[in-house]
Every structure is written in structure tokens, then in C-alpha cells.
Amino acid sequence: MTKNEAFLHLGDALPTDIARRRDMGDLEGAVRLIDQRLSGGKQPLLAPRLEAERVRLERLGHDYPFTRAEAVGQIRAEWPEFTEEQFDALVDGGRIDWRMLGGEMHIHERFLESLRIYPREAPGLRPERADHTERDAMLARMEREGSLTARITLRASIRALVPVEGRAVQAWLPIPAACPQQSGIQILDATPGGVPAPEDAPQRTIWWDTRGVSEFTVTYRYLHRAEYVNPLALPLEPVQPAFDLEEQPPHILFTPYLRALAARLTAGLTSPAERAKAIYDYVTGQVDYRYQPAYLQLDCIADQCAKTLRGDCGVFALLFITLCRIAGIPARWQSGLSVRPDGAGPHDWAMFYLAPHGWLWADCSFGSSARRSGEDARRAHYFGSLDPWRMVANSAFQAPLTPPMTGWRQDPYDNQVGELMVDGRGLDSTQRDWSQEVLELELL
Template sequence: MNTRDWNETLRSLNVGLPDDVERLKAAGYYEEAIARIDAYLAEDWTKTQNSPYSQGLCPHMDVQPENPTPHGVDVLRDAMIAQREIMRRIPAEYTWSKADAIAEMQRRVKDFTPEEFEMLDRENRMDWRFVEGEKRYQNRFASTLIATHADLARRQIDPPAQPDSEKERCRRLHEKMAEQGSASARITLKASVGMSDEAFAAALAKAKAEGRDAVHVRAWLPLPAACLSQSDIELEEFTEEPTVIAPENAPQRTVCWEADLTENRSFGVQYSYRNTAVYTDPFDTPSAPEQPDFDTEEQPSHIVFTPYIKALAAQLTAGITDPMEKAKRIYDYVTLNVRYHYQPSYFIHESLPEHCARDRRGDCGIMSVTFITLCRAAGIPARWQSGLYVTPDEVGCHDWAMFYVAPKGWLYADCSFGASMARRGDETLRQHYFGNLDPDRMVANSVFAAPFTPPMLGFRADPCDNQTGEVEADGVGLYGDETVSSKELVQYIEE
């Protein structure tokens, strides 16, 4: 039975790949690349090392010299194991051919033309990769285009019903926080996670073929964690007795169930908490001459000070000595330059901040980790925070950042909301999300890419974060349509 946490192999992604595998991956020939990796992992270096035997000769040798790396270099093996899983998942994230993508846009947008598609493609407004020799577009390319192009949104053939304006809600909460010093809400949520019926049937069939009559399932759901903004946490109800409830200060707080299932079922929880957003002016107090150095380290494979990241951080902070001003310059860079794009699974990304800073596109999590990485490269403590965005009308996944400047302490930076306000031309609200949030949050995670309690050993669907839950069947991590999850607002009381 597997006892290793395979997610730890992802920390070695920056090591790279053998040249032949790297070229195959870049060209999108994933099946051949995976086959090459399998061959590398199976290689016995004692048999292929420099010797007469490796030349097809069998002369007399007194002593075969001992190879110091009989199974290869450990970090390269880990990199190949992680890359193999990434390449296994990529094709499911990029499924639209060019012809089908154009047809999908014509189905959703009035008078959309192939020429428009070509123009958007040249402008790099769609995420694509080569998959087995063919250019394929990311699954949510159409939703990204419509969400980020006002003209396309106006031309939708079947536009969705518009809820109450998010901008107006943010404006009202900002004014309340500025006038009263804070805003808070008492929120009750219900969540569940489990295997899809199809995935469970396949796992049960495999178990029976191996002489077992049940599937060993472990499931994790995020829980509200104790933090600066969150209090009065109550775990009100579970669908069944949990195996482990992580402490309130766990870096990625979860509830875990472990069961042998002969029939499929989901695991669920209902909880409540109070979230309080305290208003602050980041610049009303001079920064202290001495600043701390915690939370300024690299954290491979994503929070890494590459040459590009170091050069960008240096350019953004050149001539600035005040750490608050440095953080604001980094926030301005992200919110004014990075375009919002729906993303494929974070699992298949190899360097989130590097690609975001170069390509200038990302979603809330990618913007957040880019801000964190640039802050750390500039010597400013910064860390991750995430969970859910909760209003009386919706519940959705969301990520943001925290940064530290003495004597103010920990402050917030929601680059995604800031970028959204920049697109809408609301500078007041863009400025609000440097230093402040709002009470519409459920905080579950405070450390990027942290393990669960207990750790999930199979590859996670999202090794960076946890917002909808994870499932492991017989030691294998599930992802995509192999899992089913839900989030439901039970009660929202603004206080």
C-alpha cells in the first residue's frame, strides 16, 4: 500500500526534464513523452553506466564499479513522476479544436466571425496548447472571452440573468467599513464531496477484480479556520462521524472521513462562523525602520525567485525604501496589467507567478501567488489566504493574499477584485482592496500548497489549494468528473 505523499514530488518541478521528454512535451506529444518517462524511471543505471557491458561487450572484469546513483537522481525522478501526472491530465483540460471553438462562439455570440476568432487568437486572449500534434483551446475559453470582453458579453445570444451588482455591493460595504470601522456577517454554509457514480462503479469493479468487496475511500472538505477575520466557528452537523477534524489553526483546515464503501455516498458538513472585515488605511502610519523577514522565503515549485521575477521586483521597487509603497507598486502592477482568465487546473501549471508575470493573465489564485512571490522577492513578508466568497446571492471559490508591514501588521491584497474594479474604472474600490477585504469570505487556507490533516497521499486534484474538497479511492487521488461536490448557503446575516 502506498505510504508516500505523491504531492511532494511537485516541489521538484523546477528541476526540469530530460531534453527528449521536454521537446515532446512542448510539442504536445504527451503519450510518447509519458512512455519516455516510464522508460527513464525503469532504467537500472548499474546496467547502463559506462562500461564494456553498455557497449555490448562481455569482457572479464575483476570488479564492477559501484554506481553512486543506481536508480537515477532523486529530484529528477520526482520531477518526471510529477510531470507524467501533469501530462496525463493536460488533454482533458484542452479539448476544443479551432473549428469547434469557432462554432461554440457562434452559438453563444451574435454575428461572431472566424475573423474575430483569428484576431483574438493573435492577441493571445485564449489559452491553448498542442495536444498530440493539434492546437487545442482550453475548456473554458468561451466563458473567458465573454467575461472579459464587454462587446462579446453584450452580443450574447442567451445572456444569463444578472444578480444584484457586485460593484454596488462592494461600494456599500466599503462605505460602511470606512464610516463604522468594520463590517461583519454571520454565515452558515453546507458542503459535500464524494465520488461520481461512474467513478465509484469503476473503482468497485477494480476492487472486486483484486478480490476485495469494497472501495477504501478518504474524503476531505475545507472548514473555516481561526484567523484575524474569523471567529465563533461552529461545526453544526456532519453526514456521518468524521475520522479527523483538523485544528482550527491548521494551514489548510479540513474535516476527513475514511470508509470502506460497497455503495456510493457523499460526505458532508454544515458549519457557521462570523467574518469581520476591519477597515484600515495602509498609509496612515509610517512604516517602521526595521522590518521582519518571516514569510519571505521561496517555496518551490511556484513561489520561486526566477531571474525574471527578481528583475521585475527590482524594477517595481527601484528607488523606494518604504515597504508599504513597495507592496502598493506590486499591487498596482498586478491589478493594472494582468487580465482575468479562467484557468485550467492548477495541477498542470508549473510556475504560476512566472507565467502570470510574463503573459499578464490569470485568475484570483494566480494573481494572488504572483503578488506574494513579487513581495517576497522584494523582502516583504507575504502569504496566501483562500476559501470561499459568500454573498446572499452566491457562493464561489476565491483566493487572495496577505502582506506584513510593521507596525501595521498583516494587511490584505485582493488583486482579482482590484483588477475587476480597474476594468470597471472604479479607482476607489481598486484602492480599497489594497489593505482591506470585505466580510463576504470563508477562510479555510492560510498556507499555499500545504498538506491536509491527515495528508492526502494520492495526487490531489488541486495541490495548491482546497476549496471544494478532495477524494482518494484505494490510494488514488481523483479529479475532474470523477468527483462531485456542492456548496450551499444556508444563512447570511449582515451585522
């Protein structure tokens, strides 16, 4: 068992004395109690859960760095007449994410970006600017032609911000994986010594094991083909397959709430395509986008998303996958990068299976964004189809790297920007830097 498998135990309840201290914001007290139990060695079956919680508590302050006063001050820098009562209303409305640290409210590091998405509720802030003209033209061409292929060249890098001279360094950077959408994968250039994982690795990377090197870079090219499909128009087999229907603790769990929700959403629907569409319509229509902390800070992601109606791209995807599996529709994870002519960034989405056609896609995050802006045609596109502006690196959630990382990963669930380890210790987000540069994006 590697350290990172400890996060499989997050569904196990903490001892109540530790949970109470954590929830009241006494992180030092919670860590002290965890260390006492670990040092005693009397409860080895509980150790993975305690170790995972210790990592979460150590990193929590990075995700929630601002006090309430500091957050209000940041808003007032743009919106001088903003009041404490308005702040409370945004918190109560789920627009501002917070945790208790040191006995006081602390605010998520990207709370301002979350607020900019909703100008009606935060009218004094500079709104998010999103021009979808080029994307809409690309999607229209894809629908018109039936499919669209992009040739994409990317350069990715990761750099240690801590001294590494004379020290053992290992690095992993995501690279394109073999999947239904991608072909012609080429590694054009890389820091010497890099070892690519097999093309079908569930979280594909190029890996280095060296000494004293602080920065690692890889340049790759691939073809990404996106097919336009309307799932509701497909002829389907009367008996559908029975794979990818299981629970995957701790986040893809068939909780009583999710079972009841799936039953309500799909009541009276006999076609699996219609059931998947009902689930997609619910997720994209009811769940609002809000920037999230590191996923290791989240409990039972799909269930909590359904209850809070807040999430980001991966949270959306996990809720869709879980509800589909409950409804008897095979579904799985896919992630990597969203690639645009002006840049690239981490992104997650879902796959679902309809026989005899095969795998189809659902990007609930992009669908929810289209709903916010009143663009139902774009929302409809992302049920069944994606776009060629992608890089797929990962086909599984919470899968190991190649070789498995022995230190704590910064993200034990997904791998979109890479991991670094120095002298056997995984580097946190504050100890490393990463970049992704689009060198070529050509539609063929």
C-alpha cells in the first residue's frame, strides 16, 4: 500500500474528539490527537484514515488563506459600498466557500473568481469575461461535418521552488494517453531521462528519476478527434452492458440521498439515453459552478455536490457518473486539459456507455456554463459530444502514477499538472510551479 491509498479511507468516520476539534477550527489540537493515536500503534486499521486527515489539516490553510475581514476588504477594493450584510448573504447563498481555522472563518483562495461568475449577486465586482465566439463557430462546424479533428502541440513543465542541489528528485508530467479520441501521439522533446508510461496507463505521465534537477519539461503532439452524436437519436440494444456500474469509495458512493435522487430523476424513463439525459439536465440545470479547494479536502464528493448544488468540473463529473451508475448506465471518468488557441488548463468530464454505439461523453461543467449564459444549443452539444480542444491524460479517478509515487501527492485523485518529489517527500502547491503552453492548435 502506498501512502496515497490512505485517501481511499476518507469515508471512514474520524474519532469524535478529532472531528470536533477539526470542525471548530482547532487544527493544531486535531493534529496533536492524531499524532497521539498514531504513535500508540493500538489501532492500525484506523491509521490510514488518520494519516490522510493529517495531510488534509496541514494543507487546509493554503486553500482558505483569507480571514473574513480580508475577504471583505478585497471585495470593497472594487465595490466600496459593499456591506457586511451582503457578505453574509453571499455566504448563506453558497457563493462564498469557507472553513473554520483557528476558531474563525477563513475564505477560499479563489472566492473572488467564483463571485465574478454571478454578476447579478455581486454587481459591484468586475464580471467574468468569456467570449465563446470562436468556440461556438468550432462547435457549429463539428455538428455540421459530423466530426472534427485538431492537431495540437503542447509544452508542459514543472519546477521545484525548494533547493534540490545534491538531492534525489522525481517528477511526473501528464502526457496524452491512448483513448477513443486521440491518435498520432508523439513526444517531440523532453528533459533528458524521461520515461513515458504505457499509452494505456490510467493516469499517463512521463517520469524522471534524477538528482539536483529542479525543472522538467515535455513537448508533445497528438491528434484529437471529436465526433458529434445525439444520444437520443441512437438505436439502442434492449439489454445494456453491466460494467462500470460499481461504487468507488470514498467519492462514488450510492448514498440513500443519491439513490432517491436518481430514482426521482429517471422515473418512468425506460431508455438509458433518456435516463442519462435526465441526469445531465439535472446536473447542468441545478448545480452552479464554484471554485473548489484541493479535492483531498472534500468529503463524499458526489453526495455533497447533490446536496450543496455547488461544484467545479470534476465535482460535476463525479455526480453525473454516480447518478448514471445508480441508474444502470455505465459511466467513467476522463480528464486532462481543455485546450484553447490562447492557452490550456486542467479540466475533467465524464463518459457514459450506450450499446451498441459505445462510449459517449458528458461535460456537465461546460453545460452548466452554457445554461448560465442562456446558450441552450451549446449546453445540448455537451451531452453526448465534446470538442477537439482537449488533451486526455487520465481515464480513471484516484489511479496510481507510473511508477506509483511513494510520497504524498499534491492531488491523489487526478493528475493534470504533474507531481514532484524531493528526497522522498511530495511537494505541496506552494513548493512548486507549473505551466502549459499551446504551441499549435490547428483544425484539420
